[in-house]
Amino acid sequence: MPDVTATPAPAASRFRVELNDESDPVPASFRIRYTACVVNEGEVPLSNALVRITWTPRQCAYVPPDNPSELVFTIGTVGPSSRPCVSFSLNTSVICGGSQVVAEAVATCDQGSARDSETTTLALPPTPTPTVTRTPVVLFSLTMRDQPDPVIAGNALHLELCVVNHGDAALSNIVLEDVWSPRDCVYLPPDNPLKARWTWKSLAAHSEHCVSLTLNSYSICEGSLVSNIATMTCDQGTALAEELTTVVRLPASTPTRTPTATLTEPFVTLTPPATTVETTGIFSTAMPSSTENASPRIAAH
Structure with a gap:
């Protein structure tokens, strides 16, 4: 009876590619940072592996200075249960606030290919807090x-x-x-x-x-x-x-009136006549007393 030796079937390869953004959303004009990894989940190594990255829309995301249409990363051999990764970033335009950027990673090797994508929202750029500047008042x-x-x-x-x-x-x-x-x-x-x-x-x-x-x-x-x-x-x-x-004009001066003397009637003081007093057996006669040549008095007013 012939001796038959069973030959085991070659192990199947099993791998995938992962593409993840570092943060989401990202303010427009900021960079989107990514990580792409080739994950070998099989028991055989992957050979000649590489990762190709593309993105849209190109008016919102770009790679300076030449803005290539894709990025290619050579990985080489990926052993069983290995997970090599690469990192990259895309610049974004300030005018694309409210838009979305879709990036895609395609991993190829001698054993096959795999793909993954990541969608990132570009938020409106933060509104700067206005600085209140007091304008000096000119008055x-x-x-x-x-x-x-x-x-x-x-x-x-x-x-x-x-x-x-x-x-x-x-x-x-x-x-x-x-x-x-x-x-x-x-x-x-x-x-x-x-x-x-x-x-x-x-x-x-x-x-x-x-x-x-x-x-x-x-x-x-x-x-x-x-x-x-x-x-x-x-x-x-x-x-x-x-x-x-x-x-x-200079006001004219008002003349001042000078008072004049006023003549009054002469004032004469009269002496009453002599009085005779009769007494028994004795006669006494009072000598008359009079003011002779009386002069008038003038009061000036």
């Missing part, structure tokens, strides 16, 4: 005050002009000018220029700067109205102010 004014008002014709008119910075920021390159009219009623000695002008570089926030001006007036201008117009310019804007002053 200023120009004031003008006359003294006196009205002014007596021929006297001096005093003016005070003030630039007031009410805001939070300094004013810069300030120019202040004042013009007056009518010029035949008020003038600025000695040369009577057409206007008065002041300049200064800056004015701090919440402060003021004042200047004074004295104009002479002509005595013939009683009844006139003098106008002063001031203009202030700076890098931050312009301000105007106007002051009207009345010119009046």
Whole structure:
């Protein structure tokens, strides 16, 4: 009887490929990080293994700098119960918030092939917290005050002009000018220029700067109205102010009445007549007493 020796059948290969993303979702413009593994679940080694990676849509995920259409990783031999892995990442576009990227891994070897895919959501990029920046408030004014008002014709008119910075920021390159009219009623000695002008570089926030001006007036201008117009310019804007002053005549003096003396009737003190007293056997006669040549008294009022 012939001797028959049984030959065992070759063991079948059994393997798979795994593709996993590191996090999901990923903010658009961030990288998607992946891991691809070839898992040999069989009893025989795998030979000439490699992993090929592709992805879509390509306008949302890319590999710089040349943006190839696929990535290929050579694994080589994979022994039984072995699990070699490779890692890679895809850049994403900020405009793809709300989209999904699908990556696919295909593992091939002499014993066959396997595939797996991973879908990753691209979230909208986080909205940055707005930084509240307080814009400095620019607020200023120009004031003008006359003294006196009205002014007596021929006297001096005093003016005070003030630039007031009410805001939070300094004013810069300030120019202040004042013009007056009518010029035949008020003038600025000695040369009577057409206007008065002041300049200064800056004015701090919440402060003021004042200047004074004295104009002479002509005595013939009683009844006139003098106008002063001031203009202030700076890098931050312009301000105007106007002051009207009345010119009046010197009031006439009121004469003072001097009291006069008043003549009154003479005042005479009269002496009563002598009185005779009769007594028994004795006569006594009182000597008359009178005031002779009495003079009158005059009371002046």
